[in-house]
Amino acid sequence: MEMAVEQNCAAKSELQSKMESVLKENDCLLKHALGVDIVNIVVNDCMKVNCLTVDACEQCVTTESELKTDLIKKExxxxxxxQYQTLEKHCISLELNNQLNTEIFQRDNVSSL
Incomplete structure (x- = not known):
């Protein structure tokens, strides 16, 4: 009976030892998994920031392009x-010239009669 008790104690001790070993291995795996999760979170956040930066750059390029188009339109x-103002001045000058010539012609016609 003592022998059975000793064997049982030895088996129990061996089982506890294996259990502790399994728990330590489990802790190591959990730490590794958490580390991988943290790295994934950081990488995903960096990618999101990069995507936002690219989107912002695209928007800036689009805005710059629109501004250049607006500037060309304004120019x-x-x-x-x-050109219109120059033509308008020239037209006014021609109209005044024509009016003056008409008056001179009429005056000359009246005086020759």
Whole structure:
């Protein structure tokens, strides 16, 4: 009977030892898994930041392109406006010249009669 008790104690001790070994291995695996999760979280966050940066850059490029187009349109508008104003002045000058010539012609016609 004592022998059975000693064998039982030895088996129990061996089982506890194996259990502790399994628990230590489990702890190591959990630490490794947590480490991998943390690395994944950091990598995903970095990717999100990079994606946001790329989106912001795309928006800046689009805005810059639109501004260049607007600037070209403004330059064209200003050029056309200047040309119109020049033509308008020339037209007024021609109208005044024509009016003056008409008056001179009428005066000469009246005086020759």
């Amino acid at each position: 064209n508008y200003e050029m056309l406006l200047n």
